[in-house]
Amino acid sequence: MKIIPVTDPAFAPYGRVVEGYPVAGLLKALEEKTPCPEGVVYFPRLDVLHEAEDAAQIGDDLFGGMPFQFGCCNGHNTKLNCLEYHRDSEFNMGTEDFILLLAKMDDIVDDVLDTAKVKAFYCPKGVMIEVYATTLHYAPCHNDPAKGFRVLVGLPAGTNTDYRPGTGKNTLDKSLWARNKWLLAHPESGEAAEGAYIGLKGINLDIQADVPFSQR
Template sequence: MGLAVKPVTDQAFRTYGKVVAGYETGEILKEMGSTPLPDDVIYVPSVKELERLDIAKEIEKRLYGQMPIQVGYCNGHNKKLNAVEYHRDSEINIAVTDLILILGRQQDITSEFTYDSGLMEAFLVPAGTMIEVYATTLHYAPCHVEEGGFRCVVVLPRGTNTDLEPLGKTRSKEDRLLFAKNKWLIGHEEGGLSEDAYIGITGENLSI
């Protein structure tokens, strides 16, 4: 079943994030034009060519309160939910192409760490739009609008989505979700994830 898509300017988006204005995105949009666009999805957490740009320095100084950040990208072709993830911090996205985000609320994860995909909403982020996705927002890879695929800049605190160090003794059920540094993930059984991913999404593997 296809999911209804609302514009990112819709009032409903305010639960999940906000549109960020006042930043000059032209340089980073141009730089992103040379990044790979595979038939599946590629995510690269940190790209030096993006991090040296003036907008990266401004985002670090202002939107992250002078805490260290990484600037990378998520590109490709996708029409499915497959999983949800969350971080302990907001994520900044810049849509290089039109793209769709499927979003939910961390507050709707059950005490057993399952999540009903039927609670999610989809939003169209037009090319050139910069948004903040709140820390409590469940999200995953964007979906493409045009058959040409999607490109999206992804800004997060430095070290996010890199390899974990051993956790040792489990202290809470949430530990099972920790999939990478600052990345808690709940997968769908049809999501094609690795064997070590925690599977806990109930309902449909949503499709755009």
């Protein structure tokens, strides 16, 4: 699968690189105070990230004074499995290089997205990106299996926390999987086995053969 750097113009419809913030404290907290398992783990909010140097001001600036949460998604992964979206942008930054598998909301046709529409984007370590609300995404993929990934996840407060299931009146309700989280699952995913809305068709993409990627 072709992997595209986030600095490439092709990333522009999906998100942007965010510059100008003193992120060393957040990166240090991610590296030293969060786990990196063999699988994938996600924490919507972690005090150790909110307590990091400059974290409060960065979050306040990114979200324009609205309540926010800094959590992380860490581990090892090379597969798509699902795509999700929120009503707001998400901010990501890794302690190591990582790759995101992304699609756009207008790729959804009749409530289903063909995974052939998914593109892979490479984000270097220490670079913050904004993933737009109209961009579907899910767990990061590692670029180096020896290092895995630790990726900051900045979102509006409460996102991805427990919530009542949708009423099922339409597909939008059926795909509501958590608070401010609409999920399209691949039939082969564990989420589908747990009852998530099956909204992906095609190959369950796996980039294992395509990493590590290097811009050099």
